[in-house]
Amino acid sequence: MSRNAVEWKQTPSFPESHYVDTRIYTEEDIFLDEQRKIFNKCWIIACHESEIPNAYDYRTFSHPGGPPLIVIRGEDMQVRTFYNICPHRGNTLLYEPVGNAKRITCIFHAWSFNATGDCIDISRGKEGYQDRFGCKDAGLREVKTELGFGGFVWVNVDDDSCTLKEYIGEAMGMLDEHLNEPLEVFHYHKAIVNTNYKLWHDTNSEFYHDYMHYFNRITGMIQPGYFDRKYTGYPNGHASVGSMAIKYDAYEGSKARGVGWPGLAPGGWVLIDIFPGMTYNLRTSVLRMDTAIPLGPNKLLIEFRGLGLKRDTPEERAERIRDHNMIWGPFGRNLHEDLLGVHGQGLAMRERTDSKWVIHGREENMTIHDEGGMRHFYAEWSRRMGRKAYDPYGEQAAVAK
Amino acid sequence: MDTRTAITELIHRSGLIMDRCDFKGYLDLCAPEYQYRITTYSPEIRKDMTWLEHDKAGMKSLFDNLHRHNSDKSPISRHINVCLVDIDDAAEEAEVTSTIQVFRTTLDGGETELFAVGKLYDKVAFGQGGPALRSRNVRLDTRLLGYGYHIPF
Known part of the structure; x- marks a missing residue:
């Protein structure tokens, strides 16, 4: 049943941790607050x-x-x-x-x-x-x-910050053994999209959107092990997603990846989100790193890097590059879809569109379609901002009083 | 039609056919050994990058899968200007250098924006059946492509 104006704005019938007010994506004062309290404090x-x-x-x-x-x-x-x-x-x-x-x-x-x-x-x-x-x-x-x-070279403009090791804590545990060798960047490009940086990080923090990706549905979602992948949250807002064996040859024109990665099982895929906007995405033969750099509340620059092993032979490197571009290049099967998705969110949520809530309500025992990864992010966001993501201006709290 | 004119027409035709999304028609312009690449140079990491690389079968597979993906539906328009045609009669091959500008036009309102600029480096085989594309390197100057595109230039 469709809803009228009052019903549209009614508070979702979820716990407060399971939805956010879309003004956190659109308001200039919140963005300036994020620069001060998050980006100028985090690694x-x-x-x-x-x-x-x-x-x-x-x-x-x-x-x-x-x-x-x-x-x-x-x-x-x-x-x-x-x-x-x-x-x-x-x-x-x-x-x-x-x-x-x-x-x-x-x-x-x-x-x-x-x-x-x-x-x-x-x-x-x-x-x-x-x-x-x-x-x-x-x-x-x-x-x-x-x-x-x-x-990676990490920077922190806060002279009084904790160390990088303290900031990351145990969050990189799933990747530690896979990052022992020297790496080398072979791919770099930027994209600017009219959307909020958190929406991009959200996309990297939930796999329910695999419905948008034909490639991921065919090679992942319908394959054994997909629904066993689990989210784990860590202090400071970081989260990881466990691995499975991707069946690359299930996509017409694709084939099983010949080049692997040290310590990673064939077809393996580990993803780690680092608060507030970086994602390690190790997918079988390539490490992708996203860095989200907000230019405004509804303008985002993303840096995309693809990395291989420094010791790669020319043949191995060429294969990693092909693997990377098949899904993650600017003309790849998946990246274009992900960027279209957040572009659409930016269109629908920009100021005065009367968008109101975003729901993070899926609970599936923290497995792959659970939205706990995003909930974990917004708990940290709220803590650092001193604002509730579901009530950023304290209006619900004032009414309750 | 002389060889040079036929080659020039082939290059221009390849752009017009792709603009119409006539992918079968595009593949018909290609020799069996066709190789396609999109490349660029990144000053940021001081490296050449290959963003897409397919043989003829790979291009066909890419085209066949397009309808299964969520793509930007804005049509693009490839403006190609053939600059140099170096014909090697002995090898029955020509190397062709062209400039390319790609424009994107929104479906809602029809606003056109420049999407990308670069050069096409083509190798063309010419035999009795007329000229055919043997390889194409789309060498992009533009690297900031927004949310990108599923269809090659």
């Missing part, structure tokens, strides 16, 4: 170590909390991160996404910095600042940086 993946293999190699990164960053490997081979902002007149220091810079010189007034963030030259400094200001006062703002969990 975020900026790049992979294989993207900056040599001394003085750098990579730029737009941090989802706001600051533009430079990730650079020093002469001592240590990776450090700095704001990509000249402390003089606020200009961008490095423009290219990647490069090698023994000396970082601002094009504006030629102030120079080294790979440890020290200011090493202020042009005509003595003449202009005399003894009032010098290089010792003009270092770059450094950001906490750690390498780990598959060689």
Whole structure:
């Protein structure tokens, strides 16, 4: 039976943990709050170590909390991160996404910095600042940086944050033994979609949407073991999904994957969601990493990386690339569908469309179509935000009083 | 029709046929040994990338499966400009370089946006049956494709 306006807005008859108010996806003030309370407090993946293999190699990164960053490997081979902002007149220091810079010189007034963030030259400094200001006062703002969990470069702009190891806790347990070897990024692309970042992370946190993917229905959902896969939640909002054997040759034109992954059973598939927007997706022969970078409440940039083993032979690498692109490339069978899905959510939920609730109510003993992964995320989101995802402006609480 | 004109027409025809989603017609333009690739260079990771790679059977399988997938239904329009045709008479083959611009037009309202730009690097076999596509490398400059597309360019 269809519903009228009042019925449409009635609170869903689920526990409060099982639905959210769609304003958490659309409101500017909530997005700004997320930047402060979530993105500027959490560890975020900026790049992979294989993207900056040599001394003085750098990579730029737009941090989802706001600051533009430079990730650079020093002469001592240590990776450090700095704001990509000249402390003089606020200009961008490095423009290219990647490069090698023994000396970082601002094009504006030629102030120079080294790979440890020290200011090493202020042009005509003595003449202009005399003894009032010098290089010792003009270092770059450094950001906490750690390498780990598959060689990714993690950054945290909160100087008082916990360590990366403490932040991840036990969440990477299912992948630990599969990430012991050096990895290498072979695929990188970005997508910008008019949607909220949480909706993308939701898609990576529930498999009920396999109904959208013909490939996954044929190779997974109708195969043995699919409904045995289970979600496990971990502190700090992370979650994992257990493996099964994907039957790749069930899809016409596809075949069983010949190249495997160290320690992973043939056809295996392990997925780990890291709060607030990163996903490790190890699917038989390829590790995919998604990094969600919100550009606004209804605008999302996603970085997609595909990784293989650094020791791959050219033949193995070519096979991993084909496996990756079959489903996850920009022309792949699945990625396009996932992006269409969240694009549609963005269309339907944008401000003033009168969308009201999103339901996370499926309970199937935390197996593959249970929506516990999303519930786990929103419990952490609510804790960090000091807002209830189901009642972000405290209206229900006020009425109850 | 001289060889150069026939080759140029083949390249243009391949785009027009794909615009109509006449996939059988497209495959009819291809030689049995046909190889198709979409490639690009990522300055971010300083690597060449191959985003799609199929032989003729793989292309047919891709086309046959399209109706089973959820796809963006916006039609796209491939604007191809043949720039260079280097004919090797001894090998009965030509190497053809073209520029390509791909536009996407929304179904609701018909707004057209530039979707992608790049080049086509084709090898064309020419025998008694006329020219046929032996291989195509769609070399994209554009890498930001939004929610992507299921149909190759």
